[in-house]
Amino acid sequence: MHDVVLVSPFNEQLGRFKRFVPRSVPIGIGILAGFLRSKGHSVRIVDNELVDLDRASITEILNGCNRPRVVGISVMTANVASGYRIARLVKSVDKDAVIVFGGIHATVMPDEVLRSGCVDFVVKGEGEYTFLELLNQIKGGNIDKDRLENIGFIEPADGRIVYAKPSERTVNVDDVPIFPYDMYDPTRYNLGFILTSRGCPFDCIFCSQRVITKRRYRYISSERVIAELDYLINTLKQPNITFFDDYFTGNRERVFELCELIKKRGFHKKASFGVQTRGDSIDRPLMKAMREANFGSLMFGVETASENLMLLINKKETVKENVDAIRLGKDMGFAVEATFIFGFPTETFDDRLKALRLAQEIGLDRARFNNATPYPGTAMYEMVRDRLKVEPMWANFSSAGAVTGGLFKRSPLPYVPEGSTDKELEGTVLLANLLFYLNWTNLKNLFNPKQSGSGKWFEVSNKDMKSLKTLIELTLLGGTVFFRVFYYLIASSMCRKFFFKGIRQ
Structure with missing residues (x-):
């Protein structure tokens, strides 16, 4: 069973070229997955470029995830529409699943992402320590928002968008583990x-x-x-x-x-x-x-x-x-x-x-x-x-x-x-x-x-x-x-x- 699922959405804009564009490893979520694994969390990576995500496949993925289920989705502007589609599918299968968006588009347009109605948290900037702290709190059953940094969320009481204080921490790249190549199928990448x-x-x-x-x-x-x-x-x-x-x-x-x-x-x-x-x-x-x-x-x-x-x-x-x-x-x-x-x-x-x-x-x-x-x-x-x-x-x-x-x-x-x-x-x-x-x-x-x-x-x-x-x-x-x-x-x-x-x- 996994503690968290990290998803790379499909880029819908490649058209007929998709079949012939060299398939690249989603590096950002790979780095995050390796970091979370080094801190004791079990992580599953899902690449929507390889795996069709519909209600049935989402159900299968969530069934392999410990509750509370946490799904992180990394979005750029070019694939944010696909990210929203996946988030809504996840919520339709499990309304209590926690959806976290990160990546460039989520960092730049956090209000838009949080107002989408299908995202619980936004991680802004580099995600290693920010996502780790959020994940630890979710899995611990007690979210202390005052301890979070670089996070956005909607306050349930009044619907306000709230942003936690910015982090002063800079990621030391030598502290990040070697890329987790073992989490990717070498026959497909x-x-x-x-x-x-x-x-x-x-x-x-x-x-x-x-x-x-x-x-x-x-x-x-x-x-x-x-x-x-x-x-x-x-x-x-x-x-x-x-x-x-x-x-x-x-x-x-x-x-x-x-x-x-x-x-x-x-x-x-x-x-x-x-x-x-x-x-x-x-x-x-x-x-x-x-x-x-x-x-x-x-x-x-x-x-x-x-x-x-x-x-x-x-x-x-x-x-x-x-x-x-x-x-x-x-x-x-x-x-x-x-x-x-x-x-x-x-x-x-x-x-x-x-x-x-x-x-x-x-x-x-x-x-x-x-x-x-x-x-x-x-x-x-x-x-x-x-x-x-x-x-x-x-x-x-x-x-x-x-x-x-x-x-x-x-x-x-x-x-x-x-x-x-x-x-x-x-x-x-x-x-x-x-x-x-x-x-x-x-x-x-x-x-x-x-x-x-x-x-x-x-x-x-x-x-x-x-x-x-x-x-x-x-x-x-x-x-x-x-x-x-x-x-x-x-x-x-x-x-x-x-x-x-x-x-x-």
């Missing part, structure tokens, strides 16, 4: 990942992660990292490991130290590694050390080809720094990926075309183009909130919405900069992804199951390629993309212009 730091010292206007970690940048000790790598490589036999750190190269000396320790332990002979980095924090000496330790892939958040937009989005680096680092990485034998975002305030058609051309010209192995999404909690949200289009339950708030949309079910993009139209922005995002891969080498990289990296967004295994069902689904997906491209080329003169200028590269 790629477990080749590690998280060795928390937070990021920067404050880009489009990033909502800082809502949880603020700008505190903390990294796990090198000894702990090596112990976790040893488990991944020698116990789980993972041949490719991606560091999921937001800013892996944030501490230069630490990277050199990790590279030396990886070589000393012989890990570089058994596995390859990939990281996300920035153009202003990596250079030839660092790349040389990383290549010697068998780091094979780098991902850059380039975002734009406009230096003016770089200033606007507060990246604190330049386009030139990214381009120079990418070219150097290619020269030194790395596979290099990059992400771009279309639709920032003041952005023009020419800015988007320039970004596509940059991606085509600098030798990237993979690229992804997303639509700018002003998620609650970001500086961009405050900047453009008067021009936002918000559908019920934030249904149109997806940074991949321009790519993953269906043929007939259309939702407006949440934000379109002045001078552009919804059709033009959505069409150019879709076309940029298509045009980048109208190149045999890039197309092979997209479909290559051996290529790993934190930016990989499309995946089909060799085994799946031999399946009739997979081939049918790929055909349907290809047909959907083809007809959407055809629609934009017919309906928008700017999309036609973008296509013909982009295809000439």
